[in-house]
Amino acid sequence: MPREITGEVIHVVEPDEHDDYELDGTVAELADSRYLLVCREGGVPSFFERLVAFFKRDPITPVTLVSDEGAEEAPKSRRRSISRLWTASTRSSK
Template identity: 45%
Template structure:
């Protein structure tokens, strides 16, 4: 079942560079010919949200999305994606 993923792109791995990264073999196979996009779910938090997260000892909610579209660090992403067998990895291709 597809989910709406909204967030801010933290890092992108180009399809030509996938072999240069130490990815899980299942993720590398799924991403063949596509972009691996790591994003912060929900977008960029405000300063107050960041402080609150630090005080609570929390962390950002990062997800990985396999896409056929190129994104750059800092871009906003809004896609419908299906969860994969890997925890925190979604397929939007």
């Protein structure tokens, strides 16, 4: 089931850097020769939102995207069976 995610890309793992990370078998299989984008769900927080999160000790919610394009586009995503892992797609779902 498709779901649109708003997020700020906080880290990009390029296909040739996959060996530098300890990727789970399923993640490594999905990422094969594609980019891994680690995003902060919800987009870029304002200064006030960061301050409130700091005092509440509320951590960011990371979301991992697997994408063909890298970090330039804001792709749409669909849920995978692994928790918090999404496959990115730039196709329109009209």
